Amino acid sequence: MWETWVQSLSWEDPLEVGMATHSSILAWRILMDREAWWAIAHGVAHPFSSPLRIMRPDDANVAGNVHGGTVLKMIEEAGAIISTRHCNSQNGERCVAALARVERTDFLSPMCIGEVAHVSAEITYTSKHSVEVQVHVMSENILTGTKKLTNKATLWYVPLSLKNVDKVLEVPPVVYSRQEQEEEGRKRYEAQKLERMETKWRNGDIVQPVLNPEPNTVSYSQSSLIHLVGPSDCTLHGFVHGGVTMKLMDEVAGIVAARHCKTNIVTASVDAINFHDKIRKGCVITISGRMTFTSNKSMEIEVLVDADPVVNNFVKRYRAASAFFTYVSLSPEGKSLPVPQLVPETEDEKKRFEEGKGRYLQMKAKRQGQVETQA
Numbered sequence: 001m002w003e004t005w006v007q008s009l010s011w012e013d014p015l016e017v018g019m020a021t022h023s024s025i026l027a028w029r030i031l032m033d034r035e036a037w038w039a040i041a042h043g044v045a046h047p048f049s050s051p052l053r054i055m056r057p058d059d060a061n062v063a064g065n066v067h068g069g070t071v072l073k074m075i076e077e078a079g080a081i082i083s084t085r086h087c088n089s090q091n092g093e094r095c096v097a098a099l100a101r102v103e104r105t106d107f108l109s110p111m112c113i114g115e116v117a118h119v120s121a122e123i124t125y126t127s128k129h130s131v132e133v134q135v136h137v138m139s140e141n142i143l144t145g146t147k148k149l150t151n152k153a154t155l156w157y158v159p160l161s162l163k164n165v166d167k168v169l170e171v172p173p174v175v176y177s178r179q180e181q182e183e184e185g186r187k188r189y190e191a192q193k194l195e196r197m198e199t200k201w202r203n204g205d206i207v208q209p210v211l212n213p214e215p216n217t218v219s220y221s222q223s224s225l226i227h228l229v230g231p232s233d234c235t236l237h238g239f240v241h242g243g244v245t246m247k248l249m250d251e252v253a254g255i256v257a258a259r260h261c262k263t264n265i266v267t268a269s270v271d272a273i274n275f276h277d278k279i280r281k282g283c284v285i286t287i288s289g290r291m292t293f294t295s296n297k298s299m300e301i302e303v304l305v306d307a308d309p310v311v312n313n314f315v316k317r318y319r320a321a322s323a324f325f326t327y328v329s330l331s332p333e334g335k336s337l338p339v340p341q342l343v344p345e346t347e348d349e350k351k352r353f354e355e356g357k358g359r360y361l362q363m364k365a366k367r368q369g370q371v372e373t374q375a
Contacts, residue, residue: 003119003202005359013183013207015019015133016084019240028297029059031228032189032207035365039072041199048368049055052116052117052118052205053074053076053116053117053119054114054115054116054117054345055111055112055113055114055116055117056113057071057113058323059317060112060113060313061111061254061264061266062264063110063264063330063332063334064113065110065111065112065264065266066110066111066113066115067247067250067251067254067267068107068250068254068266068267068270068325069246069247069248069249069250069254069267070247071107071117071137071150071151071246071337072102072105072153072243072246072247072250072270073104073225073236073243073246074117074119074137074139074243074248075105075119075135075151075155075243076099076102076155076241076242076243076246076259077083077119077151077216077241077243078119078120078121078133078135079099079135079153079155079157079346080096080097080099080123080157080241080242080243081121082121082122082123082133083097083131083133083157083159084097084157085125085173086123086126086131086171086172087157087159087169087171087172087239088256089172090172092169093161093162093163093169094161094162094163094233095130095159095160095161095162095169096159096160096162096236096237097157097158097159097160098157098158098159098235098237098239098242098278099128099155099156099157099241099242099243099275100156100157100274100275101155101156101192101196101272101273101274101318102154102155102156102242102246102270103153103154103155103272104191104269104270104271104272104363105152105153105154105269105270106149106151106152106268106351107150107151107266107267107269108148108149108150108151108152108279109139109148109149109150110137110150110266110334111137111150111306112139115139115140115141116139116140116142117138117139117140117144117150118137118138118139118140118147119135119136119137119138120135120136120138121133121134121135121136122135123174123183123286124154125174125181125184125186125188125189126168126171126172126173126174126183126185127168127171127186127189128171129158129159129168129170129171130156130157130158130171131156131157131158131159131171132154132155132156132185132188132189133156133157134152134153134154134155135151135152135153135154135155135303136149136151136152137149137150137151137152137153138150141212143201143225144356147288149260151184151344154188156192159213160169160237162236162237165237165238165239165278176246176254177312178242182324192272194335195274196272196274201353204369206297207222207224207288207289207290207304209222209224212223215340215344216340216341216342216343217342217343217344217345218290218291218292218342218345219345220259220260220342220350221256221257221260221290221291222256222288222289222290222291223252223256223259223288223289224252224285224286224287224288225248225251225252225255225287226285226286226287227248227285227287228282228283228284229280229281229282229283229285232251233281234281237278238280238281239278239279239280239281240278240279240280240281240283240285242275245285245305245320246273246284247319248287248305249273249287249289249303249305249321249323249325250267250270250325251268251285251287252289252303253267253289253301253303253325254267254327255289255300256289256301257291257301257327257329258289260291260299260339260342261299261329261337261340261347262338263329263330263331263337264329264330264332265299265327265328265329265330266326266328266330268287268298268323268326268327268328269325269326269363270322270323270325270326271324271325271326271359272320272323272324273321273322273323274322274323275320275321276318276319276321277307277318277320277322278309278320279305279320279321279336280307280309282309282310282311283307283308283309283310284307284308284310285305285306285307285308286305286306286308287303287304287305287318288302288303288304288305288306289301289302289304290302290326291342292324292339292342292352292353292355293342293352293353293355293356293357293359293360294336294339294341294342295339297328297329297330297338297339298326298327298328298335298339299326299327299328299329299339300324300325300326301324301325301326301355302322302323302324302326303324303325304319304321304322304350304357305319305320305321305322306318306319306320307320324359325358
């Protein structure tokens with residue numbers, strides 16, 4: 001069975017020919033073992049482990065902590081591999097899985113230069129047109145052998161046809177070991193679908209520059225990055241990889257946090273990242289970040305991604321993605337520091353501050369409930 005299945009996938013396959021230029025996606029062919037091929041053929045979600053990667057200086061900030069965006073990019077690559085693999089597991093039109101949403105992701109422990117990242121992914125639910133993938137990231141100190149969990153993330157993908165990028169294909173169903181798994185997955189699917197629509201409705205804001213802003217105000221730390229989308233940023237369809245977008249978003253959020261605190265900062269968590277529309281090769285994207293809320297020891301930063309198809313006069317600038325990042329301030333010894341309190345000035349800034357406070361209190365209550373449940 002296994003030998004027959006492997007031989008049926010030749011390099012003449014259009015999906016694999018296109019993948020040959022994307023080593024991160026091509027890795028799935030190399031890594032798949034006998035059990036994985038059997039699982040694909042029978043509709044069973046099989047876990048995926050990415051190649052090990054050692055963290056280099058260019059992956060980290062000046063303090064040696066790996067950028068949150070670097071970790072998010074690795075997470076997205078693993079999710080893209082396993083979901084694309086699953087969506088092509090049956091005979092039919094070939095496709096590539098595109099990232100639609102990333103649920104809240106907590107950075108449980110910092111990863112440092114010299115440590116090895118282990119990324120594993122597993123499909124936990126499929127609807128008619130989407131795939132839910134859960135990803136875990138472990139860091140390993142190769143000198144001591146110590147391993148620790150650094151990240152857990154849930155991502156949603158949709159399969160796009162290789163022949164027509166606007167065509168969303170049906171997803172092969174997975175086999176669940178328990179009926180409760182499917183019911184729980186359906187609830188998560190409906191919840192994220194509703195949240196994604198609500199986020200898109202309120203995404204009309206534009207971050208405007210302000211001259212001579214006062215310290216600790218929103219205008220003082222707000223930042224923007226402009227990026228021309230090139231071929232290396234894109235998928236087989238010529239659209240930007242979700243991981244590339246997330247890395248840029250984290251970079252801008254980090255600049256906002258550093259400007260506000262004037263200290264070393266690290267990503268503590270990322271609220272749901274919603275991808276509202278695809279970004280095509282050749283677009284100029286503007287990634288804008290602004291402080292929305294501060295607690296005693298954390299900062300919430302809203303990041304907006306706008307795409308401008310400069311070579312197409314018929315398509316106007318549009319909102320492509322949005323998210324909230326949470327950062328903490330650290331001393332040179334790695335200890336948490338108090339955060340300068342944000343001073344909202346306009347009515348919109350005050351409204352966003354109260355909304356951020358609500359999200360902060362809601363998450364704080366959820367964490368306390370989890371601790372009490374475990375006790």
